[in-house]
Each structure stands twice: as C-alpha cells, then as structure tokens.
Amino acid sequence: MRTLFKISAISLFLLTACSQQDETGPAEVRWDKESCARCVMSVSDRKYSAQVRGGPSDRKTKVYKFDDIGCAVIWLDKQIWKDGPRTEVWVTDYRNGNWIDARTAAYVTGKVTPMAYGLGAQSDAVEGGLDFAAASKHIYKVEETEHKHRGGHMHDMGN
Template sequence: MLDRPVHRLWQLAPLVLLLTACSGDPGTGPVEVKWDRDVCTRCNMVLSDRQHAAQVRYTRQDGRRSEVTKFDDFGCAVLWLDQQPWKDEPGVEFWVTDYRDGHWIDARSARYVTGRHTPMQYGLGAQVDASADSMGFADARQHVYRIEQQYNVHGGNLDHRVVPTPSN
C-alpha cells in the first residue's frame, strides 16, 4: 500500500501536467525580448533598439512547436528569412516594432518609412498606418536589398582593406 503523502502526489500529477501545458509560449505572435541580452540571429548584435527590432516565428521541422528568432533590424530579418526554404509557408509569422511606440505589428501589413537610424543602417521604420512617404512590405524588402548591395553593411565590402601578411 502506498504511503499517503506519496499517493497524494500521484493524484496531483495530472493537474501539474495540465497547468504546465497551459502556461508558456502560446505558439503564435511575438515573444518577449530580453532587451540588452538577446542577440540578433543574423548578425549577433545585442537587441537594444526597441523601435526597430523584428521577430520571425516558424514551425520547427519536427512540427511539434514553433520557434522564434529575433533580430536587431528589419533588414537582418528580411535577409535571414529569404535564405530559409520554408520562408513562404503559411504559418510563418513576421513581426516588427512600430518605430513610434515600440509595439509589435505584422511586418507584412506594416508600412515603412525611410530615413530612420537603425542598428544595421537599413534605415527603415515600421508603422501601422500608411502615410504619403511610406512603402509596403515588398518595396521595403527591395530597399533592404538595395542597401545591402550598395553598402554591404555587414563588412563584405571591406575585403580589399585586408592587408596580406608576407609569407615566410
């Protein structure tokens, strides 16, 4: 016969499992960012700028739960996502912060304005509403590629500055 306290623990096990399953990640939407601690998935810089961050949520290959990646700049998220084979899957969520108030908004329906000082210098700020000088997601994506091509902000354009060392 089971000792009474141990028997009660076994009776509570289903309740603990149920509560554990109900807590945590809801499986959709952006997650909380640990500012000044989380790092960008693409460039490994710390996420500090609350007005220009991005997140991508996708279903892992095992299909059991979603994964969230975080980015310090909309441009990093665009370039990273475009390299993923599942980028166009219907369950992929793309979130950016509104540059005016830091709230998370859907990146594909957001409007983008240029001239912003952003962590990786792609220069785009997201907002919910359209304005005379704003562009949609497709144009913002093209803007990121133009900036990347022109300036290659991740340093690839600096290869010519590397001084070869003399060989012995």
C-alpha cells in the same frame, strides 16, 4: 493513494500548461540580453527590432529575433519555410515600440537604425511610405550598395 494521484495529475497539468509556448504572435524580448539571429548583435533598440516566427511544418514554430528589419528580411529569405502559412514577421512600430505585422506595415526611409537599413515601420499608411515588398527591395539595395561597398555587413551604424 488517491491524494498522491490527484497531486500527480495536477502537477502534470501545470507542467504541461507552463511549458507550452504561444504558437502565434511576437514573443517577449529580453532587451540587451538576446542576440540577432543573423548578425549576432544585441537586440536592444525598441524602435527597430523584428521577429520571425516559423519553421518546418513538422515541428513547433520557433521565434527568431533581430536587431533590424533588414536582418530579418535577408535571414528569412534563406529559409525553406519562408512562405509557409505558419510564418509570421513582426516589427516594432518606430513611434511607440508596439509589435505590428511586418507584412502589412508601412515603412518610411531615412531612419538611423541599428544595421543602417534605414527603415522605420508604422502601423498606418503614410504618404511616400513603402509596403513590405518595396521595403524588402530597399533592404537588398542597401545590402548591395552600402554594406558590400564597405566590406560586408555593418555593425556600428549610429556614427
């Protein structure tokens, strides 16, 4: 009976430990197998992807993945918990694919990105670069002038 109790206790511990997800930081991406939470395109470009971790304060945080920082910014703005203390925004550094804090990243314009917002994030400051607030304004300007002019959200912007 003791052995059965020990096995049950160990099994319960292992199941609990394995089922817990990190409550902070970016999550692993299954490239080409996951879809953008906003536009439903495949998350495949390792240079321009983004993630948002957050959710209502009465629940465990959840990770949402995006094919472009533009999709993440616009999607997050519609969430009531967007400014909550548990809300994190991550973006890949376009130079090396490492995940960095999107709110402290520097952004350069003129990049060819999956959804044509044209922003590349990097971990260190760059002359003429944009901070997160300026990058967000840039995203909304592109959304209003380019995407709306062409009849909505663009999906094949590499051409």
